[in-house]
Amino acid sequence: MIKKHTLDNGIRIVTEKIDYVRSASIGIWVNVGSNNEDEETNGLSHFIEHMLFKGTYKRKANEIAEEIDNLGGQLNAFTSKECTCFYVKVLDENINEALDILSDMFFNSQFLQEEIEKEISVVIEEIKMYEDSPEDIVYDKLSEIIFHNSPMAYNILGTEKNLKTFNREKVIKFMEENYSPSNTVIAVAGSFNEEELIKAIEDKFKYWKNKEVKHVYMDPKYERKVAGINKELEQLHMCIGNKTIGRHHKHYYPLLVLNNLFGGTMSSRIFQEVREKKGLVYSIYSFVSNYKDTGIFSTYAGMSYQHVEEALRTILKEMVSIKKGNITEEEFTRAKQQIKGNYILSLESTSSRMSAIGRRELLYNEILYPEEVIEAINDVKLKDVVEVADNLFRIDDLSITFTGNLNKYPTIEKKINKVLGEKYEN
Numbered sequence: 001m002i003k004k005h006t007l008d009n010g011i012r013i014v015t016e017k018i019d020y021v022r023s024a025s026i027g028i029w030v031n032v033g034s035n036n037e038d039e040e041t042n043g044l045s046h047f048i049e050h051m052l053f054k055g056t057y058k059r060k061a062n063e064i065a066e067e068i069d070n071l072g073g074q075l076n077a078f079t080s081k082e083c084t085c086f087y088v089k090v091l092d093e094n095i096n097e098a099l100d101i102l103s104d105m106f107f108n109s110q111f112l113q114e115e116i117e118k119e120i121s122v123v124i125e126e127i128k129m130y131e132d133s134p135e136d137i138v139y140d141k142l143s144e145i146i147f148h149n150s151p152m153a154y155n156i157l158g159t160e161k162n163l164k165t166f167n168r169e170k171v172i173k174f175m176e177e178n179y180s181p182s183n184t185v186i187a188v189a190g191s192f193n194e195e196e197l198i199k200a201i202e203d204k205f206k207y208w209k210n211k212e213v214k215h216v217y218m219d220p221k222y223e224r225k226v227a228g229i230n231k232e233l234e235q236l237h238m239c240i241g242n243k244t245i246g247r248h249h250k251h252y253y254p255l256l257v258l259n260n261l262f263g264g265t266m267s268s269r270i271f272q273e274v275r276e277k278k279g280l281v282y283s284i285y286s287f288v289s290n291y292k293d294t295g296i297f298s299t300y301a302g303m304s305y306q307h308v309e310e311a312l313r314t315i316l317k318e319m320v321s322i323k324k325g326n327i328t329e330e331e332f333t334r335a336k337q338q339i340k341g342n343y344i345l346s347l348e349s350t351s352s353r354m355s356a357i358g359r360r361e362l363l364y365n366e367i368l369y370p371e372e373v374i375e376a377i378n379d380v381k382l383k384d385v386v387e388v389a390d391n392l393f394r395i396d397d398l399s400i401t402f403t404g405n406l407n408k409y410p411t412i413e414k415k416i417n418k419v420l421g422e423k424y425e426n
Contacts, residue, residue: 002357002367005198010182010210013201014357014367016189018350024095024190025354027087028106029362032178034154035081035291036215040165042151043158044174046079047123047166052086053077054115056108059101061115067101075101079156082291083362089351092191096200103204111168120163127157134237134403135300141227141401142241143289146296150220181210187358190350219294224396226420228413229403236305236404236412240315241298242397247290248364253376254384255297258392259288260335261385262322263299267334269318270299280311292363297392305409312400312419319393320424325386332382340377344370395424 005013033045053075055061068075073090075098086106090098130136140155147153186201222243245251263270263286274280284301303311346352347370360368400416 002369003194004361004367007181007202007206009206009208010180011205011208012185012361013198014185014187014361015192015194015197016353016357017192017194018190018353021191021350022092023089023350024092024098024188024192025087025089025350026095026099026102027085027187027354027358028102029185029187029358030084030179031082031183031213031215031362032084033080033082034156034158035151036178037151037154040162041170041174042154043123043156043162044166044170045084045178046156046158047119047163048171048175049077049079049084049086050119050123051111051116051171052105052109054119055110055112056104057110058104058108064101064105067097071097073098081152081154081156083359085355085358087351087354095192095197099197099200099204107204107208111171113168116166116168116171120166123157123163124160127155127160127163130157134231134233134235134302137229137231137403138237138239138300138401139298141229141403142239142298142399143296145225145227145399145401146222146241146243147220147294148223150218152218152220152291152294178213180213181205181208183213185358185362187354187361189353189357222397224399226400226413226416227402228406229401230406231403233404235302236308236402236409237300237302238308238312238400238402238416239298239300240312240398240400241296242392242394242399244288244295244297244392245290246293246295248292251384251388252290254380254388255288255290255295255392256339257332257335257377257380258322258385258388259286259297260338261327261331262286262318262389264335265338267331269322269331270301270315273318274301274311274314278310278314280307280314284311305404305412308402308412309415309419312416313422316395316419316422316424319389319395322389323386323393325382327382327385329382332385336377336380340374343373343377395420 002016071090071094073088075088077086088098088102144153262268270284274284281301281303286299289296299315301311360366406412
């Protein structure tokens with residue numbers, strides 16, 4: 001059973017006790033990500049995530065790592081557009097020690113200027129690593145187009161220019177403005193003594209004073225574009241996408257089913273048609289990035305330069321075919337079964353269970369049981385999937401980003417626009 005407890009200062013604690021496991025996962029979820037930033041602060045949410053591992057007044061950075069290793073545990077964190085999470089997974093017998101380390105990092109990090117300067121270099125290297133990944137480049141460019149003039153368009157890592165302006169004062173100011181009890185959820189899943197754990201969390205967090213944190217959501221007007229980025233690459237990498245719905249939309253689950261049957265698996269339409277039957281690509285898949293109120297549906301493909309027209313044409317034909325309702329009962333049922341199977345398998349990890357209840361409480365202020373998710377997937381009708389496809393697969397609304405050696409192949413954009421201009425609806 002999932003239970004919720006709220007401390008006097010506004011921190012929400014959600015727990016799911018699982019008696020048959022010997023591990024426990026704890027996550028501190030804060031409702032701050034790149035979507036809360038502006039041009040000057042872009043990258044600070046992610047940078048603070050890094051800095052919490054760089055030493056407290058009680059523990060040096062290496063001591064944090066050593067203590068977690070001594071427990072046989074795992075300590076990590078991540079930042080998204082909407083939230084930041086710091087989490088630990090340990091044996092149930094070590095849960096109090098893990099909570100002590102996690103809360104110490106959260107409240108007592110020193111943010112020494114010398115450590116900040118070192119970490120700036122580390123994150124710049126992380127940015128360069130992503131810039132060497134063509135798949136990341138084309139997706140980030142697509143995100144910029146779809147969320148143009150909105151914080152949702154910001155890269156989570158920030159920019160090298162911004163990072164070089166970060167200092168202790170900026171880091172602390174951003175935390176003070178964006179970290180607050182009412183903005184925070186502590187999620188726990190696994191084996192633990194509920195009464196003792198709630199008391200331990202309360203002892204660590206009850207002195208944190210609450211304050212209002214403003215969240216400004218901007219729904220940017222989407223204007224489709226075709227944009228290329230020059231990189232000396234042996235292949236052309238392409239991302240085709242459209243703006244889509246948020247997680248709370250009534251068609252969220254039909255969208256997941258559509259993604260699965262269109263390009264989410266090896267048995268999907270585009271994998272079979274573009275890769276297996278025609279041999280035009282090595283890698284091709286579709287995926288959905290859903291946020292609270294919006295999202296992106298995108299298709300990635302990596303191919304030889306000479307295959308760009310035929311590969312794109314085949315993808316667009318499959319989109320139109322699905323829009324017309326050309327979906328067999330077999331592939332529709334298979335898509336739903338795959339989604340359910342993947343979801344149920346993910347629940348066998350205490351980390352995944354912790355993430356599920358933490359994220360949902362933080363962003364939607366609700367508890368959703370696995371049975372409800374399964375029921376929602378089962379309730380998806382074929383006509384719902386076709387309706388989503390009809391809105392999503394409009395050729396005139398699709399944006400395309402691509403990267404490759406555009407100096408050597410300068411006509412790529414012209415070829416893409418030519419294919420987009422062909423007739424598919426008749």
